[in-house]
Amino acid sequence: MQQWIIILWELSPLILGGVVAVGVWLATRRHGTTPLRGRAGVLAAIGGLVPVVSCTYSVVRITPQLLAAMGLDAGRGVQEAQFLIPLAAGLVALAVLCVPGRRNPSASAAGIARRTAFTFLSSGWTVALTAIAVVTVALSLAAGLASVPDQAGNYTMLTVQIGTMRVGTTIYGWYYSIPAMALLMVLIGTAWAGLALVARPPLGDAREQDAAIRRTRSRNIAALTTGAIAFHLAAILGSLAGTSRLGGGLATDAGVINVGSPFAALGSFLSASSFMATCLGAVLCLSVALTAVPRTARARQHTIKTAP
Structure with missing residues (x-):
């Protein structure tokens, strides 16, 4: 029973994200993005679900409390996996989304306007993707700079001086962040x-319809990339929240002096931010999968009536 309670608690941000994603889709389906049909729709559904399923799997298998309840040890390999799984899943999902659509035999190369990778992508998605990537890299660099080598020489520890002694705990140091940042760059390059x-x-000849489909596909690539990074950021924030709990006491003639990590006051904020980042990742990735759901007849009629 305890294990199921832990699982449900850890999965609660994913469940909440799913509810929000469906709610937004229901509210905007009449005038939202153009649904994808056929092979493109199937690929969108698969691609959007891959990061969510992978994150669910990693939460169930990697949660320290759950491992402890099962009598297992959260070793270094388990800790490293929680940072890499979201990015690796994002790469797999992008590979699915980037499968070329069927060529339109009536498409003509004549009169082609110069188009860039961002022609069919709104500037808001570019800003959002850039912002979350910058925040992720900034946190990775800050945690890396705060880390010190462990007994094996890997930068995985944060230590605090207490009198003549030092207490320490693990942190998202260079040992974890450098491989993750390299994978992050690969993910962004793949998205581009x-x-x-x-x-x-x-x-093709139906230029407006073709352009609308490309806007949806471009939006899906940006949303999925942002969602995968959000899952990765959630793992970082959750790890730093655990690190912030480091502390110890030094007995003196005046009493006990308590010493904690440099960012101990941010523990609750980091935990809440990790929760919200997981919700955001679920919303974005599931919104990609929902673009495969066709509009109802009423929604299609509404679109036709409101079309210019």
């Missing part, structure tokens, strides 16, 4: 390549 693959082929 995917956007280019969507944008550059010539438009």
Whole structure:
């Protein structure tokens, strides 16, 4: 029973994110993004679900409290996996989304306007993706600079001086952050390549419909990339929240002096931020999967009536 309670608690941000994603889709389906049909829709559904399923798996298998309840040890490999799984899942999902659509035999190369990878992507998505990537890298660098080598020489520890002694705990140091940042760069590069693959082929005869589909596909690539980074950021924030609990006491003639980590006061904020980042990741990735759901007849009629 205890294990199920832990699992439900750890999965609560994913469940909340799923509820929000469905709610937003229901509220905007009449005038939202153009649904994808056929192979593109199937690939969008698969791609959007891959990061969520992977995050769910990692939460269930990697949660320290759950491992302790099962009598297992959260070793270094387990800790490292929680940071890399979201990015690796994002890469797999991007590979699915970037599968080229069927070529339109009526598409003509004549009169092709110069298009970049961002032609069909709104500037808001570019800003959001850049912002979350910058925050993630900044936290990785800050945690890396605060880390010190462990007994094996790997930068995985944070230590605090208490009198003549030192107490320490693990931190998201260089040992974890350097491989993750390298994978993050690969993820962003893959997203850029995917956007280019969507944008550059010539438009078909039904130019407006083709452009709308490309806007949806470009939006899906940006949303999925942002969602995968959000899951990764949630793992970082959760780890730092655990690190912030480091503390100890020094007995003196005047009493006990309590010493904690440099960011002990941010513990609750980091935990809440990790929860929100997980929710955000679930909302974004599931919104990609929901673009495969066709509009109802009423929604299609509403779109036709409101079309210019």
